[in-house]
Amino acid sequence: MSSCRPTHNNNALPSKTPSSTLTRRRRHALMKRGGQKRTTSHSLTIRNGFLENILKAVTPKDAKEIQKEKEMKRVKLIEQSPKGCMKSAYQLLANTVIDGEELVLAYDATRDGWTASAFHERVDGKGPTLIFGKTAKNARFAAYNPLGYFSVEDYRDCPAAFLCVFKNEQSFLNGDASGMEILPNVGSPAIFDFGAQGPSFGPDGLRIPLGNAPANGSSYAGIGEATTSYGSSKKCISRLGSHYAGRSDGVTSVFAKGEKNETNLKELIALVSPSMERDGLYVS
Template sequence: MRGAELALLGPLRLSGKLCFNTTRKKRRTWKVRPVRGLWNFFGGREEATDSISFSKQSGYHELELPSFLPLLVQDTFLADKELKCCYKASLDGFSAYKFHGCTDFKGPCVVLGVTRGGLRFGGFNPLGFRSTDDYYDTFKAFLFYCPQGDSPPVILPKVGGSGAAIFDYARGGPQFGADGLLIGPPLVPVMGGLSGPDPNKGEGDLSQAKSRLGLSYACRPDGKDSIFGDDKKATVVEIEVFTCPAIRDMY
């Protein structure tokens, strides 16, 4: 029997021993991983790291939605839909590339900004963002702002036809109309094609915004031609973008 056993073990020593040992190591590692997962799940040392990873994988921030949001979208594609925040500038960054990295191909969305003075403002993009360096026509886009206090948001509809309602520049933040509301516009002209400025430079800073109403979006009810009131420009301290995960899955 010993000779037969050696005859059988011979080939394993020449070609199979290392493979057998490697397989054992892989199995041993695999058995340990669920234990680490359970330890983290029940409050182990690496729980925070796992939570951050899950947040990145889900692509959404878990936060309380603004109370006026359902009223704002009641006549849009997002009515009665579950909404989540896919971009939060104070956490994800104020650069245009960070913005598009979080919002592109997420479907129709609400952009909500807050100025240094506390004014809440934004717009509804029914087409979503895709970094196409192009503009799109639609009557369904609108701007809005929230007066001080508990007043509901004031909606500023598209005027002057449906043309050029949404601009989707990869190096810029959200832009409604040629001049209605620009948040972090590109720092150099967007020319397209093979000529023009380096496309990797000149990205916009979403902490800066400007507005001129009347040509592409309606003026405020008080007659002011800027969404910011008396100021044409504003410093933005926060931007959040809300989308519907169910619609995003269709892209």
């Protein structure tokens, strides 16, 4: 009797997969492999770019490249600064260790007090310092101390230190380089750093005691005498030629012609760069 159940042949060959199905599978495999290749290529590009950036960051820049960057920063800072001390400061500090670095007002005698303690409280450890002063007869001067102040109770050599006089008020306000005369350090010592005194450049170049000069037993405590007592904290003394170069106009101080070698100050400020603040001493 015939059965209604299908007859199974265990020896029969498996049916073939349709060609259309194989084509789709091959296409999918190829697309997958192609995608992997594209992903790998993209990863290599990112990886290579990352390595290039790392190499660029750790490779030292040459002197010309560094100087160009500083010049660009300086020009921008001068353009952005209002008329006055900041504009002149950025111009004066060209080619110094703080060329192109942003400056801040650390000390203002009118605001903080005409005392040595007020001065050192605000500038010690702040790095290279630029001083600006205005005399009783409205003469403007500047003084740059690349070493900064630390109240080390000593004097130091520093060939990079300098004084500056301005031709007129407009030169100061506009930061006009042609109206600034730089008076470089020409003798040692260049900088005095005593906690009981204000800024002093050499024994005679520029001394702003801000009160009483300390009786420290040094012949450099005063000009021509072992110690000096000043009745006014605004007193200022300057004599050029021995430690800082003389002026082209023959005036023997950084003051106005009629003020000779001693005068009183109307203004005294100190500028520093936050980027240069440090605990240890700077060397020239």
